[in-house]
Amino acid sequence: MPARRDVDPAELRTAVAATLPWLDDRAPRPGRSELARAVRLSLRTLEQLAPGHTVEVRVPPFSAVQCVSGPRHTRGTPPNVVETDPHTWLSLATGRIGWDRAIRQELVAASGSRADLSWWLPLLRIADPDGQAPEK
Template sequence: MPARKPVDPSDLRAAVSAWIEAPDPPRPIVAAAVRLSLRTLEDIAPGHTVEVRVPPFAAVQCVEGPRHTRGTPPNVIETDPTTWLHLATGQLSWADAVADGRVVASGARADLSAYLPLVRL
């Protein structure tokens, strides 16, 4: 299987800008922004130690460390699309999102604060 091409930063900025500019963004705009931002996270934090889930749009594995191979990974992060995009753009801090319960993070390595924000507009 050929290696996946990294996300073009201008594509990520365009997708996130479309999400920010839409007063009530349609599903395809939200999906594009979530998927490209999660792929960007994969690019900057390669690995298989942490699974980041943003239902219903995508889930990725990232962060170096012990590889997870079966069942539910020991390090899981789950949040909704709006919270994820606020984190990805720096509109929300990791600590605040976790403290407010907008992010559910389990496992010793389930902390993305070192990688966020992914894009600033």
């Protein structure tokens, strides 16, 4: 399988920016292809920032990646899994919600001793239209 090319930060920012009105509850859900692109690019960015195969991060129905260095799993369900919906994932990726809050509110299912992504999040910060910085 050929290696994936690195994510272009401008491409990531453009893809995620297209979802911001939805993330900020100012617009309906984006089209499937726009949403898929933002989720996939952001997950690939996480994969680049935290290389490894210890944690599987799932954002159904769009994508899943393995990341974080440490012991590698090879068969069956991995011991460290993070799963969430696209809205929560992109909110985490942009800092609109913090990791601890997402866990407390049960917006993220995280199992395993290494399934804490707070070190790598947010992946990018994009201010809301009023110029306010998103939550940390």
